[in-house]
Amino acid sequence: MTANAQTPALQEVSWTIEPQAVSVGDARRRAVAAVADWCPGDLPAEYADTIRRVVSELVTNAIRHAGQAGPITIAVWVTPNNNLAIVVHDSSPNPPQQREPYDDGRSGHGLTVVAAETITWNWRPEGKGKSVCATVALPHSLTRPRRAAALAARVRDAIPRPPVHSITPCQAAALSAA
Numbered sequence: 001m002t003a004n005a006q007t008p009a010l011q012e013v014s015w016t017i018e019p020q021a022v023s024v025g026d027a028r029r030r031a032v033a034a035v036a037d038w039c040p041g042d043l044p045a046e047y048a049d050t051i052r053r054v055v056s057e058l059v060t061n062a063i064r065h066a067g068q069a070g071p072i073t074i075a076v077w078v079t080p081n082n083n084l085a086i087v088v089h090d091s092s093p094n095p096p097q098q099r100e101p102y103d104d105g106r107s108g109h110g111l112t113v114v115a116a117e118t119i120t121w122n123w124r125p126e127g128k129g130k131s132v133c134a135t136v137a138l139p140h141s142l143t144r145p146r147r148a149a150a151l152a153a154r155v156r157d158a159i160p161r162p163p164v165h166s167i168t169p170c171q172a173a174a175l176s177a178a
């Protein structure tokens, strides 16, 4: 699972999890740690909380509804629009279906939370299973300086440098005497 080849990722991390409850908290921590690493300065708490909630729901769903079907992989990356893509791939072809949460409050809430917390979410068949993809906003003020620095470095590298000529001791003496 990789970012779309036509829109190359600026930063991306992916890993495979075991279908166990402990993997949910681990996934939350890894996702937030990766984003915090990519963003200069502190990642504001509300952005980190959103990432945690979305990762929690998608990973819990994959474990609960598809955990027996095969491997589960998580990928997060910064999109060219400075949003965060969160993709959870599982091995079950059954689709996620957002629905009215059950009145008893016990289930049917996860995708409602995902829909409320994301810019967009969707899913697509992939391999014998599917990928559930969610996009959440990142603080642009945090990601922009890194992009600007990368662009400045590219511009710097593109500027042709004057050739460096070595001079003989005889020429140096002539120059300093001039």
Ligand SMILES: Nc1ncnc2c1ncn2[C@@H]1O[C@H](COP(=O)(O)OP(=O)(O)OP(=O)(O)O)[C@@H](O)[C@H]1O
Pocket (backbone or CB within 6 Å): 057, 061, 062, 065, 066, 090, 092, 094, 095, 096, 097, 098, 099, 106, 107, 108, 109, 110, 111, 112, 132
């Ligand atoms: N990864 C998945 N694989 C297969 N089915 C899924 C997956 N994710 C969600 N679903 C289906 O979509 C339904 C709605 O998911 P949602 O997360 O909203 O509720 P839930 O998981 O049933 O309960 P809750 O998240 O409130 O504990 C699930 O009941 C399940 O049928």
Ligand SMILES: [Mg+2]
Pocket (backbone or CB within 6 Å): 057, 060, 061, 108, 109, 110, 111
């Ligand atoms: Mg759920």
